[in-house]
Amino acid sequence: EDAVPFFARYLKKKAGILGTEKCAFFDLFAPLPASFSGRRWSWAETQDYVTECFASFSDEMADFAHHAFTSGWIDAEIRPGKIGGAYMTAFPLAGESRVMCNFDGTFNSVMTVAHELGHAWHFEVMKDLPAFRRDVPMTLAETASIFAETLVFRRSLQTCAGEERLARLEGHLQDGCQTLCDILSRFYFEKAAFAAAENGSPSADDFCAWMAEAQKKAYGGALDEQALHPYMWLVKCHYYSADLAFYNFPYAFGQLFALALFSRFQEEGKSFAPVYKNLLRMTGSQNAGQIAALAGFRLEDPEFWRRGTDVFRQEADGWERLFQKKEKTDIL
Numbered sequence: 008e009d010a011v012p013f014f015a016r017y018l019k020k021k022a023g024i025l026g027t028e029k030c031a032f033f034d035l036f037a038p039l040p041a042s043f044s045g046r047r048w049s050w051a052e053t054q055d056y057v058t059e060c061f062a063s064f065s066d067e068m069a070d071f072a073h074h075a076f077t078s079g080w081i082d083a084e085i086r087p088g089k090i091g092g093a094y095m096t097a098f099p100l101a102g103e104s105r106v107m108c109n110f111d112g113t114f115n116s117v118m119t120v121a122h123e124l125g126h127a128w129h130f131e132v133m134k135d136l137p138a139f140r141r142d143v144p145m146t147l148a149e150t151a152s153i154f155a156e157t158l159v160f161r162r163s164l165q166t167c168a169g170e171e172r173l174a175r176l177e178g179h180l181q182d183g184c185q186t187l188c189d190i191l192s193r194f195y196f197e198k199a200a201f202a203a204a205e206n207g208s209p210s211a212d213d214f215c216a217w218m219a220e221a222q223k224k225a226y227g228g229a230l231d232e233q234a235l236h237p238y239m240w241l242v243k244c245h246y247y248s249a250d251l252a253f254y255n256f257p258y259a260f261g262q263l264f265a266l267a268l269f270s271r272f273q274e275e276g277k278s279f280a281p282v283y284k285n286l287l288r289m290t291g292s293q294n295a296g297q298i299a300a301l302a303g304f305r306l307e308d309p310e311f312w313r314r315g316t317d318v319f320r321q322e323a324d325g326w327e328r329l330f331q332k333k334e335k336t337d338i339l
Contacts, residue, residue, distance in 0.1 A: 010187045010316040015227030017180055017323045020330065022229075031234030032222065035184065039177055046171065047112040050083060057121050060159045064272060065280035068155075071131055072124050075106070080127070083110035083120065093119050095126035099141070102134045114163070115178055118156045125155025132288045140291045145254075147290040147298060149261030150268070154283070157269045169329075176326040183262070183319040190259040192218075192225035196240060197253055214240045263315030264295070268302055270314045 022030045025037060048056075054076045062069035075081060080103065093108035104127040110116045129151035133141045163175055199217040203209050209217075215237035222235045240246055245254040268286075272279045286301045296306050304311045 008191065009313065010183075010319060011191070011225065011227040013320045013323045014180075014184050014188050015229035017326065018184070018226065018229035020327055024330070027231070029229060029231040031231045032236040033234070035189075036181055039174070046114075048114065048117050049112070050110060053110065053117050053120055056117065057124065057159060060121065060162045061124075061155070063162060064158055064277060065284070067284070068128055068280070071128055075104075075124060075127060080104065081106040081108065081120070081123075083108050085109045085111060093123050095123045095130070097127075097130040097134075099134065099138065104130050114175060118159055118178075121159040122152045122156040125152035128155065129287050129290075132284050133291060136288070136291065143290045144295070145257035146260045146295045147264070149258065150265050150290065151287055153262055153265035154269055157265065161269070173326065173329050176322050176329070180319065180322055180326060183322070186259055186262045187316070187319070188225050188227075190255045192221040193239075193243075193255045194253060195221035195224055197246075200240075201252075211241075260295070263312050264299070266315035266318045267304060267311055270318075271302055 018030050018035075021037075021039075022028060022034070024039060025034060027034070030037075054073075058069050058072045058076070061072050082105070089109065090107075091109055093106070095104055095106050097104045106120070106123040106127060108116070108119050108123055110120065129143070130141075133143075160175070160179055164172065167175060196214075196218050199221065200209065200214065203213065203217075218240050219232075219235045219237040222230060222237075222239075223232060245251040248254075268283065272283070282302060286298055289301065290298055293301075299306050299311070
């Protein structure tokens with residue numbers, strides 16, 4: 008909830024860019040004008056850049072990425088009949104992993120490659136453990152992937168400026184808004200639905216009303232109330248599984264947890280890499296609180312979570328300053 012005010016400010020500014028008073032729900036991932044688009048990346052550039060970014064943190068992690076790239080472990084080509092999206096699959100008996108993605112030359116695709124290689128690195132450091140110690144809970148399953156993509160994203164900000172930097176920040180803020188605001192709205196919705204279920208069977212109109220109210224609250228009033236997504240409950244299949252109550256919570260947890268760990272790297276440099284590797288190795292053996300303690304954090308401490316939300320607050324501030332500078336330049 009601490010993140011809501013600055014994401015609301017970001018969305019209000021974005022609405023102005025798009026020529027509307029408030030963003031509709033379908034505007035959340037609307038692209039900015041064409042002038043904001045970034046350059047295209049080749050596959051060779053991507054391999055070198057991701058490996059270089061990993062090396063800024065851990066030589067061992069970089070060597071692993073190089074091995075994955077050169078050993079044909081990554082199916083990145085877009086071709087007819089191939090499924091969309093991206094994922095990593097581990098092969099425990101072989102002690103190897105494979106990545107499927109659809110590389111289109113955008114920086115977002117570069118980030119996706121890093122994300123999936125983060126998952127692969129997570130398996131790599133655990134592969135010699137017994138199977139029951141490799142079963143990672145949802146709250147920790149995205150730690151390595153988000154950390155890996157953050158290595159790439161934050162390093163990219165050091166070398167880009169102007170409209171390219173705006174495009175990078177916009178993409179990351181879109182993702183952060185989805186993870187911290189949209190996921191929060193789904194939490195509010197499920198909480199309301201479970202509370203009401205004690206008094207009878209809710210109607211479809213009830214579900215729509217709860218979803219709309221949840222979205223208003225989670226986005227800080229920054230969305231057009233006439234263009235929300237009240238039927239989101241209808242299209243998310245996990246709501247219909249008794250085993251997946253509050254399913255979305257781990258994504259927000261994982262995002263902030265990984266960013267807090269990244270802040271440790273920023274403070275300590277490469278000396279944090281062995282701590283991080285051991286932490287990943289223990290994710291199937293200890294709970295989230297114990298894993299956080301390995302990095303010197305307490306989950307009960309609000310400051311721990313602010314380490315993550317502050318990343319997005321700083322990015323939102325920087326995004327707004329850059330856009331104001333662009334507006335002045337365009338006027339001149």
